[in-house]
Amino acid sequence: MIQQERMKVVRQKQIADDIFELTLIGQLTLEMKEPGQFVHIRVEDHYEPSLRRPISIAEIDHDAMQFKMIYRAGGKGTKILSTKKAGDEVDVLGPLGNGFPIEEAAPGDTALLVGGGIGVPPLYELSKRLNERGVKTIHVLGFQSAANVFYEQQFQALGDTYIVTADGTQGTKGFVTDLLAEVKPEFDVFYSCGPLPMLSALEKFYPEKKGFLSFEERMGCGIGACYACICDTTDGDYKKVCSDGPVFPKGVVAL
């Protein structure tokens, strides 16, 4: 169930250039079910900035009632969020949206997880769940530059992990598809989150494979009421990214 709670900051840590890892504690964590869902964060109690920020959930710890989110402090709202310290409160609405279906990978299967930039975080909880289920995971993580890379060791601990940077300062130079063409990983299903061009390239790269893509769009309410985050679908209809998604099976959204 969707809840709104003032959650307490346990830890705030900068883990790469402009990239922060924020750990929050509270009851709302217990409502988080699927990897790939997101929370809608209000960074101030007044209206400057006025809107909430949708941020994906990176790791869920039900026992400790804590969850982690990893975000880029790129705009006004996320910069304010990055100044919150242990003990501060953050207004959280969530969990929102539909996450990645882990049941689409059977125990013994191999799943390919492809993330781009700030699309990498939700893949971490996904990978943990898949591994718990006995699914082997391969991770391909794309970043702008070496300074932006995060969670390489954490993913490495869960399965083979390849880093791609646009400028070649770490790992393979280029796009994630460049690396996939070179490595040719064997897998049964793929899951991805990242910028639209990456999702689009990936869908074309694996026309025969089963895949699930997580989308990003400018949001208002985050629960499906305002019709801000509409995307066109391949059957000529539309979907709301916030409440119908953000994860859709490959082929649903018109790319």
Place this chain on the structure above:
Amino acid sequence: MSNRLNIELPGLSLKNPIMPASGCFGFGQEYAQLYDLSKLGAIMIKATTLETRRGNPTPRVAETSAGMLNAIGLQNPGLEHVLEHELPWLEKYDVPIIANVAGTETEDYVEVAKRISQAPNVHALELNISCPNVKCGGIQFGTDPQTAKELTAAVKAVSSVPVYVKLSPNVTSVVDIAKAVEAGGADGITMINTLVGMRLHEKTGKPVIANGTGGLSGPAVKPVAIRMVYEVSQAVNIPIIGMGGVADAQDVIDFLSAGASAVAVGTANFVDHFVCPNIIEQLPAKLDELGYAHISEVIGRSHR
């Protein structure tokens, strides 16, 4: 405890004067996951047109100082779907529905008004002559007094329930439009719709919203809305449902003081998803603080 918040308006017995504004609450289903919709005074559902509308390209929203711009473009599933699915679904709640009616021509306003006003839970219509985000149908009916009057009369003639007309702030004299719709037979006025605005992208210099312009809402517009309610309430003899930047109980008191008889909450629903029930809960304490026994005593006190 006696109800200190109930308000009687044409077609509407409100248990309290708080309702979500049209376009900010869908058809209620999303917010029903969060709280009991029966707590609300009324619900203004999303604008309904005769045909299905897909709305504008994205991005459709942009944040601004203490507010936001939107250009959704009246996306809605169309009259048939609303009559068959959305309104029946809302029947389980003890809350009157105000149906926002939009169109392109007088004929389709009339058709939607006639049929939607017959739904059992629709207690009033809100005639949308003020949407700034569609090329035709909407604001052009709301910027000329004669056109506004004629459309109001045409809808009034076919509606089974009282008709409120939603006014645009994007006019030279909102009082002239208000008087015109009153002359056309409007039972009430709702105001204000959004103010036309634009935000440019910091790097490209181009409009952020795909539509170019969008409607400004949120706390930033409240002083404009208060001023307009203040002026119109002195110029007409029909009740006003005030809106524009309402985010807390004090904002509600301000709109009532300016002359509104009830208040709608819009953009704040996106930010503080429980804002409507929270305001309803806080209003009695606010009345105590001000020394009033009933909320109706606050209405129009700025003019006394």
